[in-house]
Amino acid sequence: MNDTPNPFQLPENRLASTEASGKRHYIYPARVKGPIHNFRWVLHLGFILFFLILPWIKINNQQVLLLDIVHRRFSIFGLTFWAHEAPILFLVFAGFILGIGLLTALYGRVWCGWACPQTVFVETLFRRIENWIEGAGISQRRFNKRALSINKVLRKGFKWIIFLVVSLMITHSFLAYFIGSDRLLQIIQRPPSQNFTAFTVILFSTAIILFDFGWFREQFCIIACPYGRLQSVMMNEDSKLILYDSNRGEPRNKNPSSNPGSGDCIDCFRCVAVCPTGIDIRRGVQMECIMCTACVDACNTVMKKTNKPKGLISYQSENTLLNNKKNTDRSRALIYSGLILIIALALTYLVQTRNMVPVHVKRLANPPYTTTASHWVRNQFNLTVRNQQFNDIYVEFSLPQELRHSANLIIPNQTLRIKSGTSRVYSVFIEFNPDLLNIGQQIITLTKNVHHQNTSYSEPQEITLIGPR
16 A cells, blocks of 8 residues: 555655565656757667677677687787786776766766667666566556556566566677677577576576566666666766756745746655655655656656746756855866876886787796807797787797808707797797807897788897807
8 A cells, every 4th residue: 555645756765666564666667758868769779789799790800809718818809908918907897987976976877878888788678578578657556556467468468578588688789798709609509408508698698687587677676786876986076967947946846837836846856756766856866866867758748838948957967056156176186087097007108018829938047048069159949929919820030141051050949939828938049159258147038929820920039149158
């Protein structure tokens, strides 16, 4: 039994999504119409297509975004990284987090309402499927209160079957980001017994998505997501929010024509009816607000019908609304921007200077050198060559042209094949004329030739020769 006379009149002492007994109060948002909603709908469709298509796009024959945790390799928009390159990975993810912080400082929880996968998939797919089958708003509430019948069972079952199909599609695309799209195609074409681990992950991930997007929904934003609780740290009075103009709207009156001194708000509760988290935006800034702007479109529609100016609920900062002044405090935004710039510069430097085929030279010190029968000096080295690319490579070492008559490079295999993400150790001998030495040692530069796929390049590799003084 409802403890309030109006189903949209929210209690003061508890969340809108809870009953007086502490149980969950289900929220049935009404349909929204308006320019902001239409733009958001198109944007969300673009995000969904982007999410589904991105794993199948390749740059330099590498998946655009790959987070292969099992094999500790990562590909981000054509750049390949390995787990041991922790500084680069840290900078990438730190830049992403700071980017969200910058958005929050400037535009509040715009991430939650416009780009978060939770909101995008729930509002654009799952909610619309549910509204199509069960109705929206009050119609859906009435449908769920009906007694159990064949019609209700069939419609509920049909809804969850579609939810399952959509969840499976999302799960497979999601899995492609972690195992690779090529590997995913192989798994799909084979029986589950041959890929039991991947099959188990798909089942588990599908169950989570089905539970979250199909049932848990706004509870995740309110209860589980930490971002809602952190937003107050990132925002200030100059951050843009969804705000209700109480100076203009109060006092409320359902029939303003009978009271010329009343505010513009006619207390229709339309802003509450369309809210996906069930809050009343007229009570001020609230943690549950995800800034989806549904209440803005709903209120503007009512204002148009009552011949009043739009903007009673609008997207602006508290300083602009209350003090009628432009945003002046940009300190947080400047700090976030500065940190992002530093990260971008550091990331650019690390990426530009990193060696995709590093070579570690170790001299065998027992003995440090030997002398051949022809009185030349011989040094022995172990070359540890690592392949940090995602493709197998072939490596060759050669002496510079000016040393061809005064030194010899002896290597067991002239062309060395190194698999992706692995390293190999090779014993190398260099025999040279002692006249090359300068007070017992001399640094020379070998040429490292790298071949992979249809491309080749050369890099210098310094090595120190030693011998008798």
